[in-house]
Amino acid sequence: MSIIESLNWRYAAKKLNGEKVSDENVSKIIEAARLAPTSSGLQPFEMVVITNQELKEKIHKLSFNQSQVLDCSHLIVFAAWDHYSLDRINHYFDHYETERKLEKGFSDGYKNGVSKHLTALTTEQQFEHAARQVYIAFAFAMAEAAALRVDSSPMEGFLPNELDELLNFKAQGLRSVLLLPVGYRDETNDWQVHLKKVRKHTNHMVHYIK
Ligand SMILES: Cc1cc2nc3c(=O)[nH]c(=O)nc-3n(C[C@H](O)[C@H](O)[C@H](O)COP(=O)(O)O)c2cc1C
16 A cells, blocks of 8 residues: 555544554554664664553643543653763664674774764754654654554654653653554544645645756
8 A cells, every 4th residue: 555545544633532553553663663764873762652541641641631642542652862872872883783793893983973973962962863863763653553544643742851750761861752642543523533634735845956
């Protein structure tokens, strides 16, 4: 099935019906995010998959009571590294060399360049850089969900500092960036279900230089 067809099918569901998404489909949605490209391949983020209702209730309160957080099947929290440490960068390149069966130190030149560039940024800029990678992976996860005909709802509307505290992210060197509740649309109670998708016209967005 075409990805365009799936993207036309999807919408940011505002109310889900509580039906469970299979573990197999949740794994595929997460796998799409794992396979997303990231700057230098560092994958500076983690995902936390929450099904615990008590915890969902607490996050609901930190998300301006947005219903999707409560009625989703799984709530996926996307969290970025709060900074790029040499440890984190070394860990990635060690893994890279092992996976590709390269001689240890093979990527040192490139690694040193990446380290120098990233660690010269302020801590906030480092987090923002990592967060940008999260958005790419997040989009892949939403696209895979749509391809599976699982609904999802992209969400930036929550209190990140409070959520970081609740999930003990600081101790893990993480900061929350986005929420992705997944489930199935509530056809009766979601006012958005039957509304036309609104997008700018292509000729207002794309310019060809020949
Ligand atoms: C990064 C991001 C954050 C968003 N945050 C919220 C949110 O917190 N609550 C919400 O109801 N919708 C949220 N949306 C949904 C957008 O409003 C929606 O995607 C947009 O209006 C286009 O509509 P569609 O996704 O239904 O096609 C968010 C979308 C994105 C991409």
